[in-house]
Amino acid sequence: MDNILRQICIDACQRELDALPSEEELHDIHIFSSRFEKKMNSLIHSGISDSADSISKKDPAEETASFRHPTILHFGLRRRNLQTVQNSLKNHIPRRRLILIAILTAVLLALCACSLMVNSYFTAQKHKTHSEIIFSKDAVSEDIDSFTVIEPPVPEGYEKVDESGMGGYYRALYENKNGLYIDYSQHLPITSKGLTINTEFGITEKIMVGHYSGLHFQGSYTEENIFWSDGYYAYILGGTCDYETILKIAEDMMRGK
Amino acid sequence: MLGIYLRLLDTEEERTRFRQLYDKYKNLMFFVAKGILKDDYLAEDAVHEAFIRIAKNFSKIGEISCPRTKNFSVIIVRNISLMMLEKEKNNAHEEYNDELYSGNIGAAPDFDPDISVLKAYEYETLLNAITQLPDIYRDTLYLRYFNDFNMKEIASVLDISEEAAKKRSQRAVKMLADILRRK
Numbered sequence: 001m002d003n004i005l006r007q008i009c010i011d012a013c014q015r016e017l018d019a020l021p022s023e024e025e026l027h028d029i030h031i032f033s034s035r036f037e038k039k040m041n042s043l044i045h046s047g048i049s050d051s052a053d054s055i056s057k058k059d060p061a062e063e064t065a066s067f068r069h070p071t072i073l074h075f076g077l078r079r080r081n082l083q084t085v086q087n088s089l090k091n092h093i094p095r096r097r098l099i100l101i102a103i104l105t106a107v108l109l110a111l112c113a114c115s116l117m118v119n120s121y122f123t124a125q126k127h128k129t130h131s132e133i134i135f136s137k138d139a140v141s142e143d144i145d146s147f148t149v150i151e152p153p154v155p156e157g158y159e160k161v162d163e164s165g166m167g168g169y170y171r172a173l174y175e176n177k178n179g180l181y182i183d184y185s186q187h188l189p190i191t192s193k194g195l196t197i198n199t200e201f202g203i204t205e206k207i208m209v210g211h212y213s214g215l216h217f218q219g220s221y222t223e224e225n226i227f228w229s230d231g232y233y234a235y236i237l238g239g240t241c242d243y244e245t246i247l248k249i250a251e252d253m254m255r256g257k
Numbered sequence: 258m259l260g261i262y263l264r265l266l267d268t269e270e271e272r273t274r275f276r277q278l279y280d281k282y283k284n285l286m287f288f289v290a291k292g293i294l295k296d297d298y299l300a301e302d303a304v305h306e307a308f309i310r311i312a313k314n315f316s317k318i319g320e321i322s323c324p325r326t327k328n329f330s331v332i333i334v335r336n337i338s339l340m341m342l343e344k345e346k347n348n349a350h351e352e353y354n355d356e357l358y359s360g361n362i363g364a365a366p367d368f369d370p371d372i373s374v375l376k377a378y379e380y381e382t383l384l385n386a387i388t389q390l391p392d393i394y395r396d397t398l399y400l401r402y403f404n405d406f407n408m409k410e411i412a413s414v415l416d417i418s419e420e421a422a423k424k425r426s427q428r429a430v431k432m433l434a435d436i437l438r439r440k
Contacts, residue, residue, distance in 0.1 A: 004375055004376070004383070005375060005398075005402065005430070006402040008375075008380070008383045008384055008387055009387065009398045009399055009401070009402035009403055010402055010403050011384060012384050012387040012388060012395075012399075013324075013328055013399045013402075013403040014324060014403075015384070015388075016388070017324055017327055017328060017331070020285060020288070020289075020331070021285070021288060023281070023284070023285070026284035026285055026288055027284065029284050029287065029288055030284065030287050030291070030297065030300075032283070032287075032301060033297075033298075033301060035301075036301040036304070036305060039305050040279060040283075040305065040308065043305075043308060043309060043312060044272055044275055044276055044279065129302060129305070129306050129309075130306075130309065196309065198416075
């Protein structure tokens with residue numbers, strides 16, 4: 001009987017394909033926009049910046065979010081204002097005291113910068129339907145042989161129902177008796193490749209997982225996901241359980257790092 | 258199912274083949290997407306998204322110019338367009354939602370549908386009945402039998418869980434039997 005179903009499907013499918021317009025008929029059906037062509041070139045050649053930049057200018061919904069290592073804090077004064085302040089200080093404060101103030105200010109600024117420093121090992125470029133992750137050269141581990149699986153500390157009640165992995169990649173699926181699941185994957189942050197995340201279902205926002213920067217996005221209408229990298233590996237943790245649970249698992253993984 | 262994948266077009270050969278596929282099917286895929294979405298901008302987005310998914314599943318493609326690859330491309334863009342349409346309408350059909358957007362469904366046994374009911378009907382009747390199936394169910398059968406994909410591969414192509422793919426296949430056969438009984 002399976003053969004009958006197979007043959008019906010093959011014939012029905014072939015009929016449907018035959019009913020579609022031919023290549024010649026479709027030749028002038030549509031002139032693709034330059035936006036589309038750029039995105040496709042980006043996909044084919046694995047280059048990303050041209051496409052991302054041009055799109056973000058056209059569509060405010062598509063924005064580029066950059067994370068660099070270390071995060072640069074910009075304490076800016078306009079040049080004119082800065083000169084005015086310097087002149088004022090020169091006129092009213094003795095030189096030695098001025099030097100002391102300058103040193104103290106520098107130390108203060110450095111302390112502020114250190115306290116706010118974030119370990120970030122990727123750049124994320126957000127498009128309408130997906131985000132592209134490019135790992136920085138500071139991501140240190142590209143050696144497949146050195147790949148060590150780090151399992152997430154999932155809450156009680158969840159059991160591993162599936163796992164797979166090869167060549168710098170590991171994935172595990174956990175489920176509880178209520179049908180909620182946690183989907184975890186661990187990747188080598190190969191700088192030449194990067195990752196593409198489907199973010200069409202939800203806004204990507206920057207988050208912190210311990211000291212490491214990451215992204216929060218939705219994998220579907222019911223699935224929360226986070227992505228982060230500690231420089232050695234890139235992690236994606238998601239599932240149908242609540243966001244707080246997922247974030248807590250991730251933070252527990254990074255505790256002590 | 259996590260919406261993430263490694264960029265797969267690593268070699269020049271893969272990029273060349275992908276470019277061939279793109280040149281050959283982009284108009285057809287646009288035609289299919291536009292037919293569903295009725296909007297050029299959205300249809301382009303659907304085609305782009307479809308090519309991303311094709312890149313993800315590029316290892317499943319053999320010859321570029323063959324009915325299987327054509328079917329594969331059409332089904333992917335149709336699937337994505339339908340999802341986009343649902344999202345646009347924002348009034349998701351419950352049955353659709355269950356399978357398209359959520360991996361959170363009950364366990365399905367292995368694909369073993371009761372197809373004995375098909376024996377009682379004329380071949381042409383069966384063919385017509387297949388065409389009456391909703392796209393998402395018909396496509397699952399086409400991928401199974403026309404493209405010879407297993408459940409894991411179907412799940413990957415449709416970006417759903419393996420459980421959902423199995424369930425969808427079973428439901429397709431059940432719906433087919435219902436259509437035939439009504440005749």
